[in-house]
Amino acid sequence: MNCAESETRPVLGPAGNIAIPVELRKAVVKQKSKVEKPKEIEESRANKAPSSPTSPALSKNYKTVPSVLKQQDQKILRLNLSLNASCSSDASSDSSHSRASTGKMSRRSVTPIGRKQCSSKSEKVEKTDTDSDSVSVGSADGTAVKKRCSWVTPNSDPCYAAFHDEEWGVPVHDDKKLFELLSLSTALAELTWPAILNKRHIFREVYQDFDPIVVSKVNEKQIVTTGSTASSLLSELKLRGIIANARQILKIMEEYGSFGNYLWGFVNHKPIVSHFRYPRQVPIKTSKADAISKDLVRRGFRGVGPTVVYTFMQVAGMTNDHLISCFRFQECIAADDTRDKDDSLKAKVQGKQPAAIELGLSRAIDDLGLTME
Secondary structure, eight states: OOSTTOOOEEEEETTEEEEEOGGGTOHHHHHHHHHHHHHHHHHHHHHHSOSOTTOHHHHHHHHHHHHHHHHHHHHHHHHHHHHHHHHHHHHHHHHHHHHHHHTOOOTTTOOOHHHHHHHHHHHHHHHHHHHHHOSEEEOTTSOEEEOOOTTSOTTSOHHHHHHHHHTTTOOOOOHHHHHHHHHHHHGGGTSOHHHHHHTHHHHHHHTGGGOHHHHTTSOHHHHHSTTSTGGGTSOHHHHHHHHHHHHHHHHHHHHHSSHHHHHHGGGTTSOEEOOBOSGGGSOSOOHHHHHHHHHHHHHTOSSOOHHHHHHHHHHTTSEEOOBTTSHHHHHHHHHHHHHHHHHHHHHHHHHHHHHHHHHHHHHHHHHHHHHHO
16 A cells, blocks of 8 residues: 555544644654655656746756755654644643542642631631730730720820720719719710810819809809800800709708719619620610709709710719720729728728727726726
8 A cells, every 4th residue: 555645534633633644643654755755746747847848947946846845844744743742741631630530639739728718717716806805905016005995096185085094984972073074064065075174174263173062152243254264165054054053962962961972872872884895885865864864954953964964974983884895994893892892991980989989988987986986
């Protein structure tokens, strides 16, 4: 069988089903075809060439045919090499895909994705737990910064931050202090807490350190007159209301012994601990504040609505509305506990004093009786 005369047939290659001559697949047949091809091509071209062999153009064509054939042979060899390389690459890729499908992959290529995801989830859970339960956070300098309630930010007024850290939520029983905090709470209808605290020294100067006895005797016209120091603080209605409230406090002091006993009686002489976690849980007013407000209004107090009264309860420590994450939450509870211990000790001492006095008197009488005898 002559390989040069064989017909082409379809062969499956890497680029699809294409017709490839058989002589490209076998190297031995290629070598034979290289020798036989020039003769066939020369004969075919000689038959097609013109009959005048003596023309210079024809002689040139005859001379260039072998060189053209060599170039074609080189192209065929390069094509064969590229086909072999592509076949080998396809085979390697097929083998890798087969390994991946069977699960026989190398250990180096497999990464512990599940472990990484689990570790990342555990790290996230630990971070959220520490953020929600932590009471203090670290600053950039490495120093410990106490965590406050969320409405007190680093940009807050220093007076307001100090008021939160030292006074807000601390139980107050002194009548002068209660009168001052109630008056400042009524001023919230026209001013904010930072503005009130920055003018606090002016309030104390105008209202004589909020002594209810002295304020009840103040002449309202002197305070209300235009150009006075008090006129720059609040409106005339609010200034007159503070004086009127001082007079009503004196009446309560006569009835209950002190203004503190009257107020703390609404909460059974014990602060209400709210245990709020988020600022949105803190109410504006409560039913207890509403009850106190109604009783104060009945007694003749001015500017003491439920919202003002609840603000006063927060400031005076009648309710502990510090967030549980705030460092002042536990401190305010501890302050009330220490006061209870002090009161119990005072009661014990006062109970022992009359007995000691009686014993001393009885001994003195006995001594006198013996001397008389």
